[in-house]
Amino acid sequence: MAESTDNEYIGRLKLPAPMLSRKKISVWSVLKNCIGKDLSKITMPVELNEPLSFLQRICEYMEYANVLTHAAHQDNSVDRMKYVAAFAVSALASNLDRLGKPFNPILGETYELQRDDYRIVCEQVSHHPPISAFHAESNDFNFYGSINPKIKFSGKNVEIRPTGVVTVEFPKWNETYTWSNVNCCVHNIIVGKLWIEQYGTIEITNHSTGHVATLTFKSSGLSDKDLYRVEGFVKDENQQKILFLYGKWTKFLKCCSMEDYEEHMQQEKKFEEEKHCNASHNATQGKMFSKLNSFKLDSFRSLSLQEDKEFTHSDTNDGLPRSDSDMSLNLPNSILLWSCRPRPANSSEIPFAPPTHDYDPIYYVWSRAI
Numbered sequence: 001m002a003e004s005t006d007n008e009y010i011g012r013l014k015l016p017a018p019m020l021s022r023k024k025i026s027v028w029s030v031l032k033n034c035i036g037k038d039l040s041k042i043t044m045p046v047e048l049n050e051p052l053s054f055l056q057r058i059c060e061y062m063e064y065a066n067v068l069t070h071a072a073h074q075d076n077s078v079d080r081m082k083y084v085a086a087f088a089v090s091a092l093a094s095n096l097d098r099l100g101k102p103f104n105p106i107l108g109e110t111y112e113l114q115r116d117d118y119r120i121v122c123e124q125v126s127h128h129p130p131i132s133a134f135h136a137e138s139n140d141f142n143f144y145g146s147i148n149p150k151i152k153f154s155g156k157n158v159e160i161r162p163t164g165v166v167t168v169e170f171p172k173w174n175e176t177y178t179w180s181n182v183n184c185c186v187h188n189i190i191v192g193k194l195w196i197e198q199y200g201t202i203e204i205t206n207h208s209t210g211h212v213a214t215l216t217f218k219s220s221g222l223s224d225k226d227l228y229r230v231e232g233f234v235k236d237e238n239q240q241k242i243l244f245l246y247g248k249w250t251k252f253l254k255c256c257s258m259e260d261y262e263e264h265m266q267q268e269k270k271f272e273e274e275k276h277c278n279a280s281h282n283a284t285q286g287k288m289f290s291k292l293n294s295f296k297l298d299s300f301r302s303l304s305l306q307e308d309k310e311f312t313h314s315d316t317n318d319g320l321p322r323s324d325s326d327m328s329l330n331l332p333n334s335i336l337l338w339s340c341r342p343r344p345a346n347s348s349e350i351p352f353a354p355p356t357h358d359y360d361p362i363y364y365v366w367s368r369a370i
């Protein structure tokens with residue numbers, strides 16, 4: 001791993017090798033014999049593994065530990081909640097395009113990681129079924145929990161439910177937050193290109209103040225433009241919505257006030273109505289008029305939520321939805337809570353290497369493994 005001259009860790013910018021081609025292996029031919037089995041009982045060609053264990057995958061939750069530290073440094077509990085929510089989303093960003101099965105550690109196996117600002121220890125507490133427990137701590141927070149991934153085949157997809165609760169504590173504020181992670185789905189097991197999606201709702205509860213953040217990870221099932229999108233609210237102890245959170249788990253999370261959100265929704269509604277109204281109007285009017293109108297509407301719309309400019313429909317692209325053009329999803333007066341760093345080259349194409357105990361972690365943020 002690279003280290004710069006002044007001893008500041010830089011980390012690797014590229015993984016050693018690209019993934020072996022999986023074209024020759026039919027995932028389906030392997031998985032069809034596994035229906036109903038739990039994850040650890042599935043024996044797969046090793047080319048379908050990634051050279052990491054579940055314990056190391058769990059350490060990736062910590063990639064944006066700075067967001068959690070930032071949360072702990074906020075004086076106001078609502079501000080702390082919004083950064084905890086950003087941390088919960090950031091912890092899932094590394095799952096994008098990660099299609100290999102991590103190795104199931106043996107019972108009692110541990111993995112430790114120490115960074116300047118925190119340390120984490122993970123232990124496999126059950127081998128069949130696989131259950132991993134972890135505990136991370138720093139001067140500002142404790143973060144711990146256990147993950148028991150349950151796998152289910154549903155037609156042409158594999159669905160993974162990472163059951164288990166995770167907890168964040170801020171000792172300084174005497175606060176405890178808990179949530180459970182969303183489901184993960186690997187699409188196109190039988191034909192087409194494999195791709196990964198996370199969907200469902202995370203409910204983060206601050207047990208000390210009663211604040212709750214609900215974040216919905218949308219499924220792109222109904223519309224490609226929902227691909228990877230996350231949206232939700234922070235509610236106070238009386239269930240009153242106080243903040244709107246939005247973004248993409250692959251890219252960023254922002255937040256804005258309810259006033260700005262409501263104003264935006266009204267504009268959207270007005271836009272929809274005008275569009276509808278124009279559509280019927282245009283049917284009777286000439287083409288010129290319609291062009292003029294749509295031009296007017298476009299400029300109006302760009303004030304609010306800018307949609308992805310282009311996306312092709314899933315069916316045209318090997319079953320892979322596309323809407324991830326660099327969109328500027330932006331509501332007025334929003335604050336950016338977290339944004340995803342670019343990944344090192346080859347990181348979505350995990351190279352195959354036999355599992356050893358000193359394999360390098362994937363992310364360059366993982367500086368000094370102990």
Ligand SMILES: CC(C)CCC[C@@H](C)[C@H]1CC[C@H]2[C@@H]3CC=C4C[C@@H](O)CC[C@]4(C)[C@H]3CC[C@]12C
Nearest residue numbers: 027048098099100101102149160162181184186
């Ligand atoms: C044959 C191939 C397609 C099967 C590959 C299955 C892979 C993609 C599955 C197997 C186990 C899964 C992991 C199990 C548990 C978790 C913890 C959760 O908090 C985030 C998702 C994450 C990290 C899952 C990501 C997807 C995963 C790695």
